[in-house]
Amino acid sequence: MPKLLEKFKKYTSPVLGRYFPDLEIKGGKGSYLIGMDGKKYLDFSTGIATTVVGHCHPKVAAAVSKQAKQLMHICIGVALYEPYIKLAEEISKIVPIKNAQSFFCQSGSEAVESAIKLAKYSTKKPGIIAFKGGFHGRTLGALSATTSKMKYRDGYDPLLQEFYISEFDLAQVEQLMQSHSIAGAILEPMLGEGGYIEAPLEFVKGLRALCDKYGVLLILDEVQTGFGHTGAWFAAEHFGIIPDIMTMAKGIASGLPLGACVASAELMAKWSPGAHGSTFGGNPVSCAAAIATISVIKSEKLVANAKKLGDYLKKKLLELKEKFPAIKEVRGRGLMLGVDFGDSNIVKNILNYCLEKQLVLISTGADGTVIRFVPALNINKKQIDTALSIFEQAVSSPPSL
Ligand SMILES: Cc1ncc(COP(=O)(O)O)c(C=O)c1O
Numbered sequence: 001m002p003k004l005l006e007k008f009k010k011y012t013s014p015v016l017g018r019y020f021p022d023l024e025i026k027g028g029k030g031s032y033l034i035g036m037d038g039k040k041y042l043d044f045s046t047g048i049a050t051t052v053v054g055h056c057h058p059k060v061a062a063a064v065s066k067q068a069k070q071l072m073h074i075c076i077g078v079a080l081y082e083p084y085i086k087l088a089e090e091i092s093k094i095v096p097i098k099n100a101q102s103f104f105c106q107s108g109s110e111a112v113e114s115a116i117k118l119a120k121y122s123t124k125k126p127g128i129i130a131f132k133g134g135f136h137g138r139t140l141g142a143l144s145a146t147t148s149k150m151k152y153r154d155g156y157d158p159l160l161q162e163f164y165i166s167e168f169d170l171a172q173v174e175q176l177m178q179s180h181s182i183a184g185a186i187l188e189p190m191l192g193e194g195g196y197i198e199a200p201l202e203f204v205k206g207l208r209a210l211c212d213k214y215g216v217l218l219i220l221d222e223v224q225t226g227f228g229h230t231g232a233w234f235a236a237e238h239f240g241i242i243p244d245i246m247t248m249a250k251g252i253a254s255g256l257p258l259g260a261c262v263a264s265a266e267l268m269a270k271w272s273p274g275a276h277g278s279t280f281g282g283n284p285v286s287c288a289a290a291i292a293t294i295s296v297i298k299s300e301k302l303v304a305n306a307k308k309l310g311d312y313l314k315k316k317l318l319e320l321k322e323k324f325p326a327i328k329e330v331r332g333r334g335l336m337l338g339v340d341f342g343d344s345n346i347v348k349n350i351l352n353y354c355l356e357k358q359l360v361l362i363s364t365g366a367d368g369t370v371i372r373f374v375p376a377l378n379i380n381k382k383q384i385d386t387a388l389s390i391f392e393q394a395v396s397s398p399p400s401l
Helices: 004-010 060-069 082-094 107-122 140-144 170-179 201-214 284-299 303-325 345-358 381-396
Strands: 024-031 032-036 041-042 100-104 127-133 165-166 184-185 217-221 245-248 259-264 330-333 336-340 362-364 370-373
Touching: 004 100, 032 082, 041 336, 041 381, 060 284, 082 284, 100 107, 107 127, 107 140, 107 184, 107 217, 107 245, 127 170, 165 170, 170 184, 184 201, 201 217, 259 303, 303 330, 303 336, 303 381, 345 362, 345 370, 345 381
Parallel strands: 127 165, 127 184, 184 217, 217 245
Antiparallel strands: 024 032, 032 041, 100 259, 245 259, 330 336, 336 370, 362 370
16 A cells, blocks of 8 residues: 555545545656655646646745745735735736736635626626536536536535526527626636637637627636646637636646636726635735746746647647547647547556656546646656657557557
């Protein structure tokens, strides 16, 4: 039995789903995880699209440790502190929303809750439209908008009222907007947990237009797509549209707990003081990590690296698709790429083979049929080639296929 597993089973709730029951690590550095026995694993999971500048980036670690010695907590409601304000200023410089203001929380789910609350509160309307295959989090509001795996919802009925799930179908969306009082429409520009499926360009543009027509706020959930993984700071840029509200988390602070709900000052002005809040949201240490993460992404030109190496990785994966009929589709953008096998057993075998060869890849999709490649933005070509070579061996190695 691996070292931690027995006590994990004894002392922690069994509710958590896990990709690899036996994988235990003691650390991480750059694009590598360090196993309990010192073994190095090439990490293409980034803790589910989170450690965007690699594990324990020295500049982020230094910022965290400096801030931890200065102030760990006070709550912004009690006193203002610089990292909270500075981070909001930095975010306003990288989002497509003009005069952007941020509300900070601790996770993607809370960012989504915040966006839903802002939409309802500011429009005084009850309804939310979400899209089939979307994942927005596990809290009850976010879960009401989540359909990536229906089992996430099982056992929690009744979920929140007035959540409507639509296909990527403008006629269906318009019909919902006509027949219900809709506050907001929440969309992942690329379904993350839903299998790395990008929303069609014309659909997203049409959705923006329908939101304008019916006075509905467009919420882009960029929790997984944000902070460079798609080869742009935010995926909104690929669609040439400006959302009313954006949610972000995951990559924002290199793994420290932080989420943000971002909207224009004009919209935020409709959210009265006290209508929402958080004790830990925008904690000084998490904000310091986020400021350092943004600074590293800028100084190391990592958005451009994600685009360049993402194009290279996608080209190579498409070549593998030509070679191996088991690969049904390669999709995604930047360093957020999915390889769909259409079969979860094949995927499980490949993931286990790769782990054996010290490459960590994880699955996604409603039925777990997709393998996602979501490495750190500062991954290098050699590391990508190593991962590709192991992946190719896995795909070609009988008897798994
Ligand atoms: C698009 C999206 N929104 C929201 C969430 C929820 O984030 P968290 O797990 O931090 O609550 C996730 C998590 O995977 C996500 O991918």
